[in-house]
Amino acid sequence: MVPSVVDTENTAGTPGTSPANGRRKAVQPSLLDRGEPLSEITFVVVDLETTGVAADSAQITEIGAIKVRGGEILGEFATLVNPGEPIDARITMLTGISDDMVASAPRIAEVLPAFLEFAAGTVLVAHNAPFDVGFLKAAADRCGYAWPKPRVVDTVVLARRLVDRDEVPNKRLGTLARYFRATVSPNHRALADARATVDVLHALFERLGGHGVHTYEELAEFGRQVPPELRAKRKLAERVPDSPGVYIFRDADDQPLYVGTSINMASRVRSYFTAGETRRQMREMVRRTFRIETVECAHGLEAEVRELRMIAAHKPPFNRRSKHPEGAVWLKLTSEPYPRLSVVHRLSEKDSHWLGPFSSRGSAEATAQAIVEAVPLRQCTPRLSLRTLSPACALAELGKCPAPCRHEISADAYGELVTTVAETMTGDPDGVVRPLLDRIGALADMERFEDAAVVRERLAAFLRAAIRTQRLAGLTRIGELTAARRAADRGWDIAVVRHGRLVSAAHSAPGVSPMPSIEAALATAETVVGTLPAAYAAETEKILNWLEHPDTRLVHTSDGWSSPARGAARHRPLLAKAEETPALLGKVGDRRNRR
Template sequence: MTTPTTAQLTFDELGTPLRDTTFVVFDLETTGGSAAADAITEIGAVKVRGGRVLGTFSTLVDPERGIPPQVVALTGITQYMVTGAPRLATVLPAFLEFAAGSVLVAHNSGFDVGFVKAACERHGYHWPRPTVLCTVKLARRVLSRDEAPSCRLSALAQLFRVGTVPNHRALTDARATVEVLHHLLERVGSVGVHSLEELLAYLPEVTPAQRRKRELAAHLPSSPGVYLFRGPNEEVLYVGTASDLRRRVRQYFTASEGRRRLREMVALAVRVDGVVCAHSLEAEVRELRLLTAHKPAYNRRSKNQGGWWWLTLTEEPFPRLSLVRTPRPGAVGPFRSRRVAEEAQEALLEAVPLRACSQRIPARNPSGTPCALYELGRCKAPCAGRQSVDEYAPAVVALRALVAGEDTAPLRGVAAHLEELSGVHRFEDAAARRDRLAGLVRVLDRGQRLAGLAVLPELVAARPDGAGGWEFAVVRHGRLASAGVARRGVAPMPVVDALVASAETVLPGDGPLFGAPPEEASVVLRWLDRPGTRLVYCDRPWTSPAGAAGAWREWVERAEAGRDQYRVAGH
């Protein structure tokens, strides 16, 4: 009996020919093997298409920690070499931009991609979920054990006699991986693999049973939208978005899905439902709402549906900062994790002289005993009657003005203190406070911008669709109320009028965001901020307060880049 081969893809599944596919082949050097505990010391990447090198990316990275001696011996990267190098917060967005829209390739991709994904999560960047190709897995599929007993990069480089010898430096190893990749692609070309989709389907992780389930995607249109994998009891297993529903869902059955959880999900799925959306913003918002409604077992984000954290002032004679789940007007946030919220709380207490203790202090005749913070000069001991309500009030006023974007004097005070610490050579203390201040500025800036959007009863915006038409969004109090498109040749304003007339009614709620879910408001704001977006209509001015934290973005960029760390020019 003849062993069945990979089913030939239909014409519409052929996708992108390999000669037209852009690959970004990259390699990392790190301080160790754990993405959670170790740090990146070097990134090297080569962008190639059709056998031609389109560009390179290479930089050392300050890991902000020591490099173990055994790692120094292996890579040759010393502590001296990375001292003064840019930090990952600066390098990461540049690398993501370099790799945008490309297929990521790495030798043992789980290691390198794991570090980049962890870095995105740590620094607040969206992981774009690119297609990833592992040259180790491809080599195992293409080469026999006799031909290649080892699939280490050095062994494959020697087997194929490539021109670049790997040496545990990122760019050199990336260049060697490019040559290895090209040799492997020559091998798969001889067996009829000529497109990216065919290449991914050729890898061994896709079982015949998975491939047979391609028919579950047959009814889906080639339109943007949201897809829902359903199990045998109609339960929603997984929710995702796609610019082309049919093609994206089909990839789960034809591509080498490296995530074990999703392979398990595909095995359980009996049906895939699709929700067609006007454009990417509507798809993202619908995905968020479906995740909240169904909490699918195979979406990792379903585990993070416990809500957001906020910092708010308590209602008492001597208000203090309290960490809460339900925000009040004037609250600071939102924060996804309690740890980040606590770091912001520490930064606020450095900027504004509020008390840090949690005890309730009466307005009259307090009988407490001063704590160590009083001895350190960080508290004026209202608990012991050494500070009155009136004397304490300016700190409360300063915090409220800072959060509302009316006055950034507390930030200037912290920045001035950084100069003092630097002047007496207390550089470690200054660096720690600088990082906390930068984090606080980002939090305040984001919260003020979200609040400025959420206060608007109605806003209509448009973006070019790239084909001569327009994408429209009707936003009410930070929520997407309606979405639509006017294709090329269609008069846009009648479409806008219809979208406004049919838009969801949104009643403002409580808190800084007027009831808007923080994640949805963030997605909407990100779409509005993209270059090319135009404001069609706004029923009241969309403004930013004069003293907003956004005025400090340039300072944050300089601080993260490690330049002019403690001075604040122009503030």
């Protein structure tokens, strides 16, 4: 006995293709969803009969399946299956399938390949799908076949959402088939039950239209449990464009609740109104939302930058990151006869040697400790004179400070220490790195591992700061830079940057010269005054990531874009070891000691 397969679908091309040329038909998706229309999806409605209810122990005795698309039946698949074990009398009474009926039927290992081929590339449908899909997956595992992980629709779940209790007493297949006047009555035989499920599916699909469900993506979401108040507010996303930009959720008082960004705002905003959004705070934010404002952008980089600026400006309560960039601090060398390290909230034009910005004072102070442990700058705060002596501090008395307050070190010698520190900030950081590695190695040799760990953490803080500072400085010192990157539509995304700030953005359509768009972007670019970083570090870092992409091309730069040849970036592997496997630093220090 072989499976009975009747497939009326034209096989000159793949499902959903034109038999004449094998090419997929052009489909104009809806402006709102850009998803797969339900009318153009091929479904395989399947039903199984089995020897029991547990997929890991019971066996399949019958498979029935119907292939449908757009309300039209394309084919049927039906076969008995020899389970390889006796069928319980109670199962025979329920289904009518006996041992004699399946004695000459093929085993599941022979049937399954044919069924998988019949259902390939389709969406599986079943009434109580976990049962049927669970048995098919278990059979595939036992037979050594890879389960294709198809998309699945459960008509029980849809019925719970679409059919009220006052219409039907329960959501059993027989009850629904009678209510929807199915052409076939289910009788616990696989093919008949599959035919009845097809009629129920089509009746449920008719109701889906009234709920605004027209695509598979909407269908999958509709079947999930979404709080009614969230689903009711989904209409707020109807007019959101499917373009790059920034979206702002606002409350009834028009105050910003949350600011976000996406290269496809429509898709991203809709996700907040689905079951996939499980974050408690985000659901509360949606409940409080009265309207959604959008700002379309030329490309993704402009959207990311505008998001950062809006979050910094409005400080929405439901945004956790980037709300207080003005709270960043810097570590600088002071400008005085005996310079020292100082943590400050603002830099001035006179400050030429600094590290940062740091997100917290603690990380800045840890970096300062790393530097003074390697290079003994004074740590006291009074302003010292080249001529007048000052009282010595405790560090000087302990021999941990060269005591410029007592003029125990000449101005020239102290100046050499300052030069070393300045060089570690702007160029080669080895003036700090090597002494700290040596210190870690010495502490490890003495088995003072906790002390070595403290030095390691300070070294890591210094390296992070130096790498970041030098990377940012390379861009912020450039007066004007213009770059372009190939876009997904084969046009060009254009960015104009001045002193690390995005001052203009544009998009050039494919097939035309981007130069007119570049010239227009330059003509309308924001003016930046001064040479200090003109933007928060987070913005400049996003610009750097965009510029460093392989597809980005530099069009023009007013100054050379460079990084020091022996700069901090060459120590990235060392930093990675410090952060991932701290013990390796001790070994590195030991190797340096032996040189």
